[in-house]
Amino acid sequence: MAKSVTDELVSANQQYATTFTDPGMDARPVRKVAIVACMDARLDLHAALGLDLGDCHTIRNAGGVVTEDIIRSLTISQRGLGTRSVVLIHHTGCGLLQLTEEFRHELELEVGQKPSWAVESFTDLDQDVRQSMARVRTSPFLLHTDDVRGFVFDVTSGLLREIDPQDTAGR
Ligand SMILES: [Zn+2]
Numbered sequence: 600m601a602k603s604v605t606d607e608l609v610s611a612n613q614q615y616a617t618t619f620t621d622p623g624m625d626a627r628p629v630r631k632v633a634i635v636a637c638m639d640a641r642l643d644l645h646a647a648l649g650l651d652l653g654d655c656h657t658i659r660n661a662g663g664v665v666t667e668d669i670i671r672s673l674t675i676s677q678r679g680l681g682t683r684s685v686v687l688i689h690h691t692g693c694g695l696l697q698l699t700e701e702f703r704h705e706l707e708l709e710v711g712q713k714p715s716w717a718v719e720s721f722t723d724l725d726q727d728v729r730q731s732m733a734r735v736r737t738s739p740f741l742l743h744t745d746d747v748r749g750f751v752f753d754v755t756s757g758l759l760r761e762i763d764p765q766d767t768a769g770r
Pocket residue numbers: 637638639661662663690692693694695
């Protein structure tokens with residue numbers, strides 16, 4: 600029988616464990632930072648940002664949008680595990696750019712039930728990063744909202760471009 604992808608992952612894990620040594624780390628991220636990013640397969644956060652095991656929390660979803668559940672994770676990250684900085688990362692070529700809220704309506708027509716969640720699609724990456732920064736900064740649950748920065752990762756160059764939270768010129 601052909602191996603499923605999950606079987607391959609389990610085999611890879613057995614290999615991994617043969618050379619793994621307990622780093623003896625605490626659960627609190629060493630660099631006290633939480634990174635909220637899109638789940639996109641082309642975005643290797645640790646490699647792209649020079650992060651090591653234990654350095655940060657990585658919180659990912661479709662689009663890297665700041666939803667209630669992201670706020671839940673950030674709240675636990677800051678209040679329970681000592682992070683202070685928040686980095687938000689969207690990226691070029693994101694799947695959310697192809698979708699609209701119409702997707703929600705199509706789902707409802709197909710399955711007879713409206714999802715409780717918003718699609719959180721966007722057409723303007725920079726503007727969505729700004730909105731995400733604003734959602735984090737205005738959350739009443741977070742302890743630290745003074746170091747919140749947002750970026751767009753270019754999947755072709757590997758470079759981050761920082762988004763100015765105030766810049767709304769031409770919009
Ligand atoms: Zn994406």
